[in-house]
Amino acid sequence: xxxxxxxxxxxxxxxxxxxxxxxxxxxxxxxxxxxxxxxxxxxxxxxxxxxxxxxxxxxxxxxxxxxxxxxxxxxxxxxxxxxxxxxxxxxxxxxxxxxxxxxxxxxxxxxxxxxxxxxxxxxxxxxxxxxxxxxxxxxxxxxxxxxxxxxxxxxxxxxxxxxxxxxxxxxxxxxxxxxxxxxxxxxxxxxxxxxxxxxxxxxxxxxxxxxxxxxxxxxxxxxxxxxxxxxxxxxxxxxxxxxxxxxxxxxxxxxxxxxxxxxxxxxxxxxxxxxxxxxxxxxxxxxxxxxxxxxxxxxxxxxxxxxxxxxxxxxxxxxxxxxxxxxxxxxxxxxxxxxxxxxxxxxxxxxxxxxxxxxxxxxxxxxxxxxxxxxxxxxxxxx
Amino acid sequence: xxxxxxxxxxxxxxxxxxxxxxxxxxxxxxxxxxxxxxxxxxxxxxxxxxxxxxxxxxxxxxxxxxxxxxxxxxxxxxxxxxxxxxxxxxxxxxxxxxxxxxxxxxxxxxxxxxxxxxxxxxxxxxxxxxxxxxxxxxxxxxxxx
Ligand SMILES: [Zn+2]
Numbered sequence: 001x002x003x004x005x006x007x008x009x010x011x012x013x014x015x016x017x018x019x020x021x022x023x024x025x026x027x028x029x030x031x032x033x034x035x036x037x038x039x040x041x042x043x044x045x046x047x048x049x050x051x052x053x054x055x056x057x058x059x060x061x062x063x064x065x066x067x068x069x070x071x072x073x074x075x076x077x078x079x080x081x082x083x084x085x086x087x088x089x090x091x092x093x094x095x096x097x098x099x100x101x102x103x104x105x106x107x108x109x110x111x112x113x114x115x116x117x118x119x120x121x122x123x124x125x126x127x128x129x130x131x132x133x134x135x136x137x138x139x140x141x142x143x144x145x146x147x148x149x150x151x152x153x154x155x156x157x158x159x160x161x162x163x164x165x166x167x168x169x170x171x172x173x174x175x176x177x178x179x180x181x182x183x184x185x186x187x188x189x190x191x192x193x194x195x196x197x198x199x200x201x202x203x204x205x206x207x208x209x210x211x212x213x214x215x216x217x218x219x220x221x222x223x224x225x226x227x228x229x230x231x232x233x234x235x236x237x238x239x240x241x242x243x244x245x246x247x248x249x250x251x252x253x254x255x256x257x258x259x260x261x262x263x264x265x266x267x268x269x270x271x272x273x274x275x276x277x278x279x280x281x282x283x284x285x286x287x288x289x290x291x292x293x294x295x296x297x298x299x300x301x302x303x304x305x306x307x308x309x310x311x312x313x314x315x316x317x318x319x320x321x322x323x324x325x326x327x328x329x330x331x332x333x334x335x336x337x338x339x340x341x342x343x344x345x346x347x348x349x350x351x352x353x354x355x356x357x358x359x360x361x362x363x364x365x366x367x368x369x370x371x372x373x374x375x376x377x378x379x380x381x382x383x
Numbered sequence: 384x385x386x387x388x389x390x391x392x393x394x395x396x397x398x399x400x401x402x403x404x405x406x407x408x409x410x411x412x413x414x415x416x417x418x419x420x421x422x423x424x425x426x427x428x429x430x431x432x433x434x435x436x437x438x439x440x441x442x443x444x445x446x447x448x449x450x451x452x453x454x455x456x457x458x459x460x461x462x463x464x465x466x467x468x469x470x471x472x473x474x475x476x477x478x479x480x481x482x483x484x485x486x487x488x489x490x491x492x493x494x495x496x497x498x499x500x501x502x503x504x505x506x507x508x509x510x511x512x513x514x515x516x517x518x519x520x521x522x523x524x525x526x527x528x
Contacts, residue, residue, distance in 0.1 A: 133451055141443070
């Protein structure tokens with residue numbers, strides 16, 4: 001019997017909302033999730049909030065109601081939502097509280113993320129030389145991966161085209177205009193081999209989940225979706241990661257943190273990668289989706305060309321991936337991104353995904369996050 | 384005024400054959416770059432200054448197709464129209480894989496595994512007219528400016 005159930009999901013559309021504060025979007029996502037669960041803010045015994053740009057996500061209580069609730073703020077890079085979900089899960093498993101809200105929100109400037117390199121353990125010259133850039137890391141990683149495993153430029157373009165097609169069917173996506181593989185390949189080269197339309201962009205939005213002890217989930221819903229496991233990991237010695245001036249050659253074939261997180265998540269959930277019927281992966285760029293398919297264990301290195309060309313990862317395929325358009329169509333408000341993934345899994349597993357509903361109501365789903373400076377989170381859900 | 388490096392203790396200078404300044408752990412022998420107190424492998428605070436190999440091979444690369452935001456300060460981004468440049472990871476055998484700018488060649492000339500060597504290149508001129516240089520890797524035998 002799983003310990004934790006997800007009984008409500010909510011979202012504030014991802015995109016650009018000039019003049020609208022992140023906390024206002026967070027409040028809307030929270031209300032959406034509470035309404036989905038048939039509950040009110042006053043029913044929440046605890047809350048966890050995640051954001052990069054908002055110092056105190058708990059300030060959302062000004063909008064939701066000053067109930068005195070325990071509200072913990074977390075930040076863990078692109079894996080923030082994974083850590084927020086992990087904290088909520090632990091709170092329930094420890095018996096501290098029975099029911100609570102997990103909320104993520106962000107409002108980023110446009111363009112690639114930047115920061116003080118020293119805040120990431122890197123020297124100032126690394127930033128001054130233009131090396132402190134996530135996009136160039138993703139270009140270098142997929143370029144090497146293509147060389148090692150024969151992934152083609154066409155495969156990268158097909159992945160992005162699929163995610164734009166999925167975004168077209170998602171009323172909450174930022175980019176809803178389908179693009180052909182030719183348009184994607186022909187767009188401006190950002191970091192070879194990755195073109196403009198192969199990248200997601202930082203943007204704005206919020207997402208929320210209502211979680212409770214699995215013991216009481218049937219009080220609130222006929223169809224609880226269970227959180228079977230959520231695991232976060234950081235990079236190991238020798239791994240090739242974002243914001244790393246050097247890596248050792250003494251540790252070749254070191255697994256990426258996503259590999260470690262996925263293995264631990266599968267073990268804790270007691271399920272096998274072959275059981276997964278739907279996945280939401282961190283597609284910071286089209287290459288990242290390709291690599292993460294293998295890193296979480298859903299295919300072998302090099303199999304992606306065939307899987308993507310055959311449509312296996314499209315909504316009608318055997319292993320649909322990023323069914324709501326992923327980061328490529330939704331953008332990445334860091335604090336909310338992973339909760340959007342979990343919301344999409346829940347909707348698909350309930351059979352409530354509307355126009356983009358995949359066939360056969362999947363019973364096991366996986367969500368994965370990855371970001372600087374080498375942090376990953378993997379969650380596994382089941383009906 | 385003679386050019387000065389972008390940072391102290393980053394590469395040997397002045398030097399006709401510059402080398403990156405890294406460290407080597409006195410406990411486990413692992414190389415680190417840049418030089419820092421702790422060893423990334425064993426955690427010992429026993430890293431001693433060590434010069435890295437000048438030569439290596441190209442492990443991966445990409446192009447930089449847009450001018451990075453601050454804290455980037457390279458003047459090579461100031462061309463109009465914008466000209467992309469190259470960055471990569473150079474494997475120094477038995478030591479480290481190092482991220483670096485790549486100079487002295489075009490994108491079409493790059494091949495995985497090709498021999499590369501450390502060079503210096505102009506980076507920017509500061510407010511006092513002081514020329515600042517930085518490190519880059521260039522294909523072995525290339526005639527870099
Ligand atoms: Zn050591």
